[in-house]
Amino acid sequence: MKIKEYSNPRNIKDAYEQLISREKATIMGGGVFLKLQRRTLPFVIDLSNLGLTGIETTPTGFTIGAMVTLRQIETDASIPDGLRECVKQIAGVAVRNMATVGGSVMGRYPFSDVLTALVALNATLAFYKKGEVPISEFLDQGLEKADILLSISVPKVKHSFFQTYKKVYTDFSLVNLSIAKADTYTVSMGATPKHAKAITLESIDDVRAVLDQFDFQTDRRASAAYRRALAKALLEDAVEEAKKWKSL
Amino acid sequence: MEVTLIINGNRYSVSAEPDEMLLNTLRKLGFKSVKKGCDSTSCGVCNIHVDGKVVPSCAFLTVRADHREITTLEGLQERAKEIAAYVTAEGAEQCGYCSPGNLMTLMALFNENENPTMEEVKHFLAGNLCRCSGYEGQHRGIAKYLEVKKA
Amino acid sequence: MSVKKSIPKVDGMGLMLGKPAFTDDLAPADALVVKVIRSPHAHAEILSIDASRALEIPEIKCVLTYENVPDRIFSRAGQGYPEPSPYDARILEKTLRYMGDAVAIVAGTTENMVDVAISKIKVAYKILPAIIDFETALDSEVLVHAQGDSSSMFPIGHDPSRNLAAQYSMKIGDLEETLKSCDVVHQATYYTQAQAHSMTEPHAAVAYYDFQERLTIISSTQTPFHVRRILAKNLDVPLSTIRVIKPRIGGGYGGKQAIHGEFYVALVTQMTKQPAKLVYSRQEVFRSTYTRHQMRIDIKAGAMKDGTLKAIDVDILSNTGAYGEHALTVLMVAGSKTLPLYNHVEAVAFRGDVVYTNLTPGGAFRGYGAVQGNFALESMMDELAGKLAIDPVEFRRMNMIKEGETSKIFEVMGEGTEGTAMIIESCKLDECLDWTIKNLDWKNKYPRTVVDENRVRGVGFALAMQGSGIPYIDMASAIIKLNDDGFFNLLVGATDLGTGSDTILGQIAAETLGVPSDKVIVYSSDTDLTPFDTGAYASSTTYVSGHGVRIAAERMREAIIDKANRFFNVDNATFDGEKIIAGNETVSLAQFSTTLFYSEQQEQLVAHGSYVGTKSPPPYMVGACEVEVDKRTGRIKVIDYYAAVDCGTPINPNLVRIQVEGGLLQGIGMALYEEVKVTENGRLFNDSFLRYKVPTRMEVGPMHVEIVDSYEPSGPFGAKSVAEIGIDTPPAAIANAIYNATGVRIRTLPITSEHLWREMNK
Known part of the structure; x- marks a missing residue:
C-alpha cells in the first residue's frame, strides 16, 4: 500500500468534507485491511481521532x-x-x-x-x-x-450463537454461521463464499430446510458441496446449542 | 510529515512518509527488537505496544502514532528478562526471531490478566507464529513462569 | 559434566530480549536499499530493459540487468565442491523461467525511491509457453532450459533436452523374480506437495567494503563458506577478498542453504562502493526462494503370508521447478534414508526422474526427500500389513532393521555419489516402537474408537531414519585458544540456525576439556575468523562439527598438560579442569594461563581439530498419533503425538526435545495444512501467511517426546543427529491413523479435510 497524502481530521464534519471534496479519498478505520491492499491511495482520511470508540x-x-x-x-x-x-x-x-x-x-x-x-x-x-x-x-x-x-x-436478542469452520485457527472461514433468537430465529451464513445473508424462521430444527435457503458456491478454497456439508455440521451444532436455550 | 513519537518514555521528532509504518520508523531509530516478518499482520514478530495495547507495527502508520505512547521490547527489558528465562530454560526460543513479538504480546496479556490459564495464554498468542519450536516448549516455559509467580 | 545437560542456549537471552543480532539489524545505517524486479511471467524472454528513467533519479545508485553482470553459469545450491546439482543458473539472465525469477536489481538510498524507480523501468517480454504440471514435463515440447548450456560436474543424468535436471536408478537383487515369488504384492501411487519453509526471518543479505577494501557479506545463510566460494568464483575475484559473516539467523530448515541475495548486494557494492542491503519481502520468500520438491512416488512391495517383506520397488518423479538445486540428492535421499529401514528384503530397486518446470525451484528442506519417501513407504507398509491381515506393529517388528545389522543400500546409494558401507552400531527402533505403542495405548485404541455419532478416533504410526552428515564429504573444524584467567575461545565454522549448535559445540568442548561450559566462549560462522565447516545441513553439525570440536579440545588438553610439564619441568602434570598439578606444584588454570600471557615462558596455547565422517549413523524415530475425524466435515484433529527418538547421546536434552517437537509440527503442517498452490499460469496463489497457513499453537494436541537411551560409538560422546528426523513421521503416521479411523486411505499430501470428506462420501 502507498499513501500519497494523509489526513487526521479532529471532527466528523471535517472528515466528511474531505471525503466528498477530495478525489479518490479513502477512509481508514483500523488500517489493517487497508495495509494489505496493493494499491496507491491518493488521500487517506484517518478516523482515529473522532471518538467513535464507545x-x-x-x-x-x-x-x-x-x-x-x-x-x-x-x-x-x-x-x-x-x-x-x-x-x-x-x-x-x-x-x-x-x-x-x-x-x-x-x-x-x-x-x-x-x-x-x-x-x-x-x-x-x-x-x-x-x-x-x-x-x-x-x-x-x-x-x-x-x-x-x-x-x-x-x-437486544434472547440468545445468539456463532460458529465457523476454518482450516487453521486465525484463517479465513470456509463458511460461517450465526444465529440470533429474539421472538423468531435469524440464521445468517457467510463466506459461502458470497457475503453474509440471513433468513428468519420460526424454528431451526429442520436443518435441511434451513440449508436449502442458502446458496453455496465453489472457489479456490472449497467446493460448493463441501461448503454445504460444513454448513450442515455447523447448523447441527447450532440446533444442539439452541436446545439449551429452550431449557433455560 | 513531522511526527512526535514517545518511545519507551522518550520523545523523538521524526519526519515520516504518509505511508511509513512504525516497523520501519522504529527500526531506523535503532529499535531492532521490532522485527520484520510477514508484511501482512499474520505472524506477530513486529508486535509492539501503542498506548498499552499490543499491535502489529507493520500495519500501524507512523503518522497515526503522533504523540502516542509507544513501547518496544527495549523499554521492557527487566520485565521481559524475568519471563524469558523460563523460555530459554526450555531451549524454546530457538532462532529467537519471533521471541520479541511473543514477549510483547505476552506482556500485554499479563497487563490485562495477571494470572491467565494456559488456554488463555494460547488463545492470546495464537496470532504469533513460531516455525522452529512447535510451541510446546514455549508453553512449558510460560506455564512454569505462571506457577512460580503464583506461588 | 557438560554433556547430557540441558543448559540454556548461549545466545538465547540476547535473542529473546531483541538485541541486534540478525542480518538486517547489523546492516550499516547508510546501506543502499536493494530490491529485485521479479518476472511476472512463468516463462519469458526479456526483449529489452530500459532503466534510463530510473537512473535519472538522484537517489538511484545502480540498476543491474543481465547486460551488466558477469555471465557465468553455476549452481546456487550451496553444496560442497564439486556440486551434485546441475550448473543451470546465472546471476541474471535473459530467459526467465518462473514467476518470481530475477529480472533486474535496483539500488538506491531510500526504499521509497527504489519503488518509484522500479515503476519507471520498462521491460519488454516475449512470453513463452510454460510447464506448470510436473507430470507433463518429461520430454515436453516446451523446454525450461532450451539454451542447452547447462551442465553437471559429474554424471547425474542431466539432460535439458528432456527437461531432466537429474536421473538416478539402482537395483539390488532380482526384483522381478522376487516379486513373483511373493504371496502378496501391493502397488500404490503417492503424491507429496511443494511445502514452503516459512522461516520467520525473511532472507537477507548485506554487503560492504571494510576499511581494507575487503568485500564483507553478512548473510542469513546456512553455508557461509560455500557462499564465499560461489561468490568469488562467479564474480571473478580472489577468494581472499571476500569475507562472509553469518550472524544469528531467524530459521532456515534448509531454505537458507542456497545462495539468495548475496550476489545482488555484492554486485551493488562492487559497482557503487557503497554498502548495500537486501531484505526479501514475504512474497519474495514464497515466490523466489525455494520449496520442498514435489513428488509422485510409485511403490510396489511384496511379502509372504507369514509377514516376511521380500521386495520393494520405488519409482519417483520429482519436481525441481525452474532450477535444479538439490535435484539429484533430494531424490536419492527419498530412497537412501528410508529403504534401509527394511534391510532384510531380498530385492530392492529405486529409480527416479527429476524434472524441470516453470515453477519456484525446489531446494533443500528439512527431511530432504526422506520425508517424501517416508510418507509413501510407511503408508505402503501399513497398506501391505492390511493386505496380509497382520497388525502393522508386528509387521514392522518382523522386518525392520536392528542394531548390528547393515543394509546394502548404505553402500550403493550416497548423496549424488556411491554410498558408504556401514554396520549400524546403534539402533533402538525396537525401544522406540515399544515406548510409543505403549504410551499411545495401541492395544486398546487400534484401529479406532468411536467418540459419538459424528466423531471417530484412529491411531497410526510410522518409523523413520535420517543420517548424520555426508561421509567423506562434510568436513568441519574448530579452533580453541586458551585465554588468561583460564577461559577458552571456541571458533567454529559450524552454522547455528537457532538450533543451539553453538551451545552444544561449547558443551562438547567443555566436556572434553573437563571445564564448566561457561568457560568456553563460542564464536561461529565467519569466514575470516573461524575455520572451515561445510555448513548447517544434512543433520551434520552435532556429529561432524562435534567431532571437530572434540578433537580440538583433546589437543588443547594435551597442550595444557604438555606446557605444564615443560613449565614445571616434570613429566607427569595433570589437569582436572580447574587445577594443574605438576609434581609438588598446584596451580589453577586461571593463574597458569595468566602467567603464560604475561610473566613467564609466554606462549599462546591454541589447538585445532577437523573431522570428516567415515559413516553417517542414522538417528531413528517412531512417531505415533491419535487423530479425531469429524465424519460430517472431514475435520482432522491430532489429539496426541508420541515420538520416541534414538539420536544417540543427547548432548543437550532440552534442545533435542525442541528439535523433535519443532520437526513434528512442521511435519504435521505438511501432513494436514501446507501446500504451495499454483494457478494455471504459474502464479503462486498463497504467497503470504494470510493464505499459506502454517500451524498455529492452537492446531495440535500435546506432543510427547521420549529420548531413548542410546550410544553411537562413532559419535562425539555417543551422539548422532536430530535436526531433521522429527519432520519425517507425521505424514505417514497421520495418514495411517486416518485410515484406521475411517477406512479411507489418502495418498496425497496435504490430507485436507475436504479431500477426506469427499473420499468418505464416495
Whole structure:
C-alpha cells in the first residue's frame, strides 16, 4: 500500500468534507485491511481521532462505535455471545486491537465473520449523511454516495450463537454461521463464499430446510458441496446449542 | 510529515512518509527488537505496544502514532528478562526471531490478566507464529513462569 | 559434566530480549536499499530493459540487468565442491523461467525511491509457453532450459533436452523374480506437495567494503563458506577478498542453504562502493526462494503370508521447478534414508526422474526427500500389513532393521555419489516402537474408537531414519585458544540456525576439556575468523562439527598438560579442569594461563581439530498419533503425538526435545495444512501467511517426546543427529491413523479435510 497524502481530521464534519471534496479519498478505520491492499491511495482520511470508540447500552440494545476494535468487542461482557464469539478466531489479538468493527462492515468482505454475526443480529448502520441503513440492505446494495459510518446498533436478542469452520485457527472461514433468537430465529451464513445473508424462521430444527435457503458456491478454497456439508455440521451444532436455550 | 513519537518514555521528532509504518520508523531509530516478518499482520514478530495495547507495527502508520505512547521490547527489558528465562530454560526460543513479538504480546496479556490459564495464554498468542519450536516448549516455559509467580 | 545437560542456549537471552543480532539489524545505517524486479511471467524472454528513467533519479545508485553482470553459469545450491546439482543458473539472465525469477536489481538510498524507480523501468517480454504440471514435463515440447548450456560436474543424468535436471536408478537383487515369488504384492501411487519453509526471518543479505577494501557479506545463510566460494568464483575475484559473516539467523530448515541475495548486494557494492542491503519481502520468500520438491512416488512391495517383506520397488518423479538445486540428492535421499529401514528384503530397486518446470525451484528442506519417501513407504507398509491381515506393529517388528545389522543400500546409494558401507552400531527402533505403542495405548485404541455419532478416533504410526552428515564429504573444524584467567575461545565454522549448535559445540568442548561450559566462549560462522565447516545441513553439525570440536579440545588438553610439564619441568602434570598439578606444584588454570600471557615462558596455547565422517549413523524415530475425524466435515484433529527418538547421546536434552517437537509440527503442517498452490499460469496463489497457513499453537494436541537411551560409538560422546528426523513421521503416521479411523486411505499430501470428506462420501 502507498499513501500519497494523509489526513487526521479532529471532527466528523471535517472528515466528511474531505471525503466528498477530495478525489479518490479513502477512509481508514483500523488500517489493517487497508495495509494489505496493493494499491496507491491518493488521500487517506484517518478516523482515529473522532471518538467513535464507545460501546453503549440502550433501552433496545447496544450501539457500537464504528472505531470500536474487534478486541473491545471480544472483551466486553455486555455484547451478545454471537458477536463476541465471532471475533475470537480472527487473526491474532494484536490485529484485533487495530481492526475495527466499522472496517469490517465497510469492507463488505464476503469472508467476514463479523458481518455474519451482525447480519444475524439484524444490525442497523448509522451513517453521517444517509442516516440509518439496515445491514442487509447495505451488504446487497452498498452506498450510492460516499459516507462515513458512525455506529452500528444491535437490537437486544434472547440468545445468539456463532460458529465457523476454518482450516487453521486465525484463517479465513470456509463458511460461517450465526444465529440470533429474539421472538423468531435469524440464521445468517457467510463466506459461502458470497457475503453474509440471513433468513428468519420460526424454528431451526429442520436443518435441511434451513440449508436449502442458502446458496453455496465453489472457489479456490472449497467446493460448493463441501461448503454445504460444513454448513450442515455447523447448523447441527447450532440446533444442539439452541436446545439449551429452550431449557433455560 | 513531522511526527512526535514517545518511545519507551522518550520523545523523538521524526519526519515520516504518509505511508511509513512504525516497523520501519522504529527500526531506523535503532529499535531492532521490532522485527520484520510477514508484511501482512499474520505472524506477530513486529508486535509492539501503542498506548498499552499490543499491535502489529507493520500495519500501524507512523503518522497515526503522533504523540502516542509507544513501547518496544527495549523499554521492557527487566520485565521481559524475568519471563524469558523460563523460555530459554526450555531451549524454546530457538532462532529467537519471533521471541520479541511473543514477549510483547505476552506482556500485554499479563497487563490485562495477571494470572491467565494456559488456554488463555494460547488463545492470546495464537496470532504469533513460531516455525522452529512447535510451541510446546514455549508453553512449558510460560506455564512454569505462571506457577512460580503464583506461588 | 557438560554433556547430557540441558543448559540454556548461549545466545538465547540476547535473542529473546531483541538485541541486534540478525542480518538486517547489523546492516550499516547508510546501506543502499536493494530490491529485485521479479518476472511476472512463468516463462519469458526479456526483449529489452530500459532503466534510463530510473537512473535519472538522484537517489538511484545502480540498476543491474543481465547486460551488466558477469555471465557465468553455476549452481546456487550451496553444496560442497564439486556440486551434485546441475550448473543451470546465472546471476541474471535473459530467459526467465518462473514467476518470481530475477529480472533486474535496483539500488538506491531510500526504499521509497527504489519503488518509484522500479515503476519507471520498462521491460519488454516475449512470453513463452510454460510447464506448470510436473507430470507433463518429461520430454515436453516446451523446454525450461532450451539454451542447452547447462551442465553437471559429474554424471547425474542431466539432460535439458528432456527437461531432466537429474536421473538416478539402482537395483539390488532380482526384483522381478522376487516379486513373483511373493504371496502378496501391493502397488500404490503417492503424491507429496511443494511445502514452503516459512522461516520467520525473511532472507537477507548485506554487503560492504571494510576499511581494507575487503568485500564483507553478512548473510542469513546456512553455508557461509560455500557462499564465499560461489561468490568469488562467479564474480571473478580472489577468494581472499571476500569475507562472509553469518550472524544469528531467524530459521532456515534448509531454505537458507542456497545462495539468495548475496550476489545482488555484492554486485551493488562492487559497482557503487557503497554498502548495500537486501531484505526479501514475504512474497519474495514464497515466490523466489525455494520449496520442498514435489513428488509422485510409485511403490510396489511384496511379502509372504507369514509377514516376511521380500521386495520393494520405488519409482519417483520429482519436481525441481525452474532450477535444479538439490535435484539429484533430494531424490536419492527419498530412497537412501528410508529403504534401509527394511534391510532384510531380498530385492530392492529405486529409480527416479527429476524434472524441470516453470515453477519456484525446489531446494533443500528439512527431511530432504526422506520425508517424501517416508510418507509413501510407511503408508505402503501399513497398506501391505492390511493386505496380509497382520497388525502393522508386528509387521514392522518382523522386518525392520536392528542394531548390528547393515543394509546394502548404505553402500550403493550416497548423496549424488556411491554410498558408504556401514554396520549400524546403534539402533533402538525396537525401544522406540515399544515406548510409543505403549504410551499411545495401541492395544486398546487400534484401529479406532468411536467418540459419538459424528466423531471417530484412529491411531497410526510410522518409523523413520535420517543420517548424520555426508561421509567423506562434510568436513568441519574448530579452533580453541586458551585465554588468561583460564577461559577458552571456541571458533567454529559450524552454522547455528537457532538450533543451539553453538551451545552444544561449547558443551562438547567443555566436556572434553573437563571445564564448566561457561568457560568456553563460542564464536561461529565467519569466514575470516573461524575455520572451515561445510555448513548447517544434512543433520551434520552435532556429529561432524562435534567431532571437530572434540578433537580440538583433546589437543588443547594435551597442550595444557604438555606446557605444564615443560613449565614445571616434570613429566607427569595433570589437569582436572580447574587445577594443574605438576609434581609438588598446584596451580589453577586461571593463574597458569595468566602467567603464560604475561610473566613467564609466554606462549599462546591454541589447538585445532577437523573431522570428516567415515559413516553417517542414522538417528531413528517412531512417531505415533491419535487423530479425531469429524465424519460430517472431514475435520482432522491430532489429539496426541508420541515420538520416541534414538539420536544417540543427547548432548543437550532440552534442545533435542525442541528439535523433535519443532520437526513434528512442521511435519504435521505438511501432513494436514501446507501446500504451495499454483494457478494455471504459474502464479503462486498463497504467497503470504494470510493464505499459506502454517500451524498455529492452537492446531495440535500435546506432543510427547521420549529420548531413548542410546550410544553411537562413532559419535562425539555417543551422539548422532536430530535436526531433521522429527519432520519425517507425521505424514505417514497421520495418514495411517486416518485410515484406521475411517477406512479411507489418502495418498496425497496435504490430507485436507475436504479431500477426506469427499473420499468418505464416495
